Amino acid sequence: xxxxxxxxxxxxxxxxxxxxxxxxxxxxxxxxxxxxxxxxxxxxxxxxxxxxxxxxxxxxxxxxxxxxxxxxxxxxxxxxxxxxxxxxxxxxxxxxxxxxxxxxxxxxxxxxxxxxxxxxxxxxxxxxxxxxxxxxxxxxxxxxxxxxxxxxxxxxxxxxxxxxxxxxxxxxxxxxxxxxxxxxxxxxxxxxxxxxxxxxxxxxxxxxxxxxxxxxxxxxxxxxxxxxxxxxxxxxxxxxxxxxxxxxxxxxx
Numbered sequence: 001x002x003x004x005x006x007x008x009x010x011x012x013x014x015x016x017x018x019x020x021x022x023x024x025x026x027x028x029x030x031x032x033x034x035x036x037x038x039x040x041x042x043x044x045x046x047x048x049x050x051x052x053x054x055x056x057x058x059x060x061x062x063x064x065x066x067x068x069x070x071x072x073x074x075x076x077x078x079x080x081x082x083x084x085x086x087x088x089x090x091x092x093x094x095x096x097x098x099x100x101x102x103x104x105x106x107x108x109x110x111x112x113x114x115x116x117x118x119x120x121x122x123x124x125x126x127x128x129x130x131x132x133x134x135x136x137x138x139x140x141x142x143x144x145x146x147x148x149x150x151x152x153x154x155x156x157x158x159x160x161x162x163x164x165x166x167x168x169x170x171x172x173x174x175x176x177x178x179x180x181x182x183x184x185x186x187x188x189x190x191x192x193x194x195x196x197x198x199x200x201x202x203x204x205x206x207x208x209x210x211x212x213x214x215x216x217x218x219x220x221x222x223x224x225x226x227x228x229x230x231x232x233x234x235x236x237x238x239x240x241x242x243x244x245x246x247x248x249x250x251x252x253x
Contacts, residue, residue: 003163003196004030004053009062011045011052011219022048023059024219030164033194035187037207039239040216041246047168049216050200054087054166055079067163084112088157088165092172094149096141102152103128103137109160127155130192131185147178154182158189167199171206183209204243208236217246 011023022045030036040046051057053064055071064071066086074082088109089095096105103124110120128134131151136144144152150170157165167186171179187209190197199210207213209232215222225242227235 001032002029003032003034003067004028004198005063005065006053007063009049009052009064010060011048011057012060022219023052026062026216026219026221028053028214028221030196030198032196033190034212035190035197035210036199037210037213038198038200038216039202039204039207039213039243040222042202044216045219046200046216050166050168050198053198054089054164055083084109085160086163088160088162090150090153090157090165090167090170092169094141094146094153094173096149096152096156098141101138101140102133102144102148105141105152106155106159108156113160123159124155127158127189130189131155131158132181145178147174147181150174150178150182151185154186154189158193158195161193162195164196164198167197169200169202171201171203176205179203179206204236204239207239208232213239213242215242215246222246 006026006028009023009026010021012019012021014020026049038046038049048057052059059072062072069082071079071082106124106128107120110123115123125134128137131154133148133151133155136148141149154170171182174182183206186197189195199206201207211227212224214224223242225235225238
């Protein structure tokens with residue numbers, strides 16, 4: 001079942017005298033329960049694509065539908081409501097509130113729903129245990145490590161069981177062990193909860209955890225790889241080869 005469908009997506013910045021076209025007619029279809037990575041060289045448009053698909057930014061033209069809801073036609077208020085209820089976000093910089101505990105940060109998306117305190121506690125217990133941060137519930141963000149902050153951010157994204165989780169370079173600020181730990185947990189949650197994850201990454205190791213990798217170059221889809229029955233190691237090697245053909249992928253600030 002298709003959960004996200006984007007057709008002829010264009011995105012440009014500036015005015016008619018000084019126009020920069022970043023996305024040039026991108027078509028993407030994502031199935032429910034998929035874990036998809038978007039990769040490409042620095043400046044290829046991958047972060048812009050994620051922002052447009054997730055409604056953080058508006059496409060200049062084209063149609064984006066999530067579960068049949070046409071995002072590109074929604075007014076800002078309607079979009080904000082849809083985002084809160086149906087989408088989850090994991091950012092590179094965690095975006096946690098320093099004045100709230102780990103538990104309070106994770107429970108934020110439920111504060112706008114009619115979930116009872118008992119049900120919220122059960123949901124928290126489940127997702128925090130799955131991500132290995134339950135014992136940190138009373139700590140504040142400044143008292144925990146980067147890896148723990150990112151797992152808190154991931155728990156917050158999963159807690160309200162959104163239709164899609166968008167992750168922007170979620171391992172960008174982590175060391176390799178913390179990154180691997182987070183990706184293993186995201187992969188398990190994807191399989192267990194059938195959550196759909198769309199992740200932008202510059203890192204082939206991170207991408208090898210997903211089931212499909214879409215490569216973007218110069219604002220267009222260049223190619224894509226499906227993991228299928230391959231081992232993660234073989235998939236990683238395929239991703240590296242494709243990166244080589246793309247001319248290398250550099251870290252994108």
